[in-house]
Amino acid sequence: MKRQTITKQRYVVCPICKKGKIIMQDGSDEDMPFRLVLPGSKRKVHWYIKCEVCKNQIGITVKE
Numbered sequence: 001m002k003r004q005t006i007t008k009q010r011y012v013v014c015p016i017c018k019k020g021k022i023i024m025q026d027g028s029d030e031d032m033p034f035r036l037v038l039p040g041s042k043r044k045v046h047w048y049i050k051c052e053v054c055k056n057q058i059g060i061t062v063k064e
């Protein structure tokens with residue numbers, strides 16, 4: 001599969017392995033309204049995404 005590079009495409013990389021691109025972000029420079037939650041954290045999590053590289057599940061929670 002060929003992936004196109006779109007101008008100003010940004011990624012949120014996995015906080016564990018720093019390699020997996022877990023979230024693709026549209027060109028906006030705005031701060032993301034959510035924060036990542038590492039596995040094992042007691043923080044409340046709204047969503048989970050799985051890193052394709054290290055296979056860890058990373059939580060996402062809305063930033064207060």
Ligand SMILES: [Zn+2]
Pocket residue numbers: 014015016017018019020051052053054055056
């Ligand atoms: Zn990872």
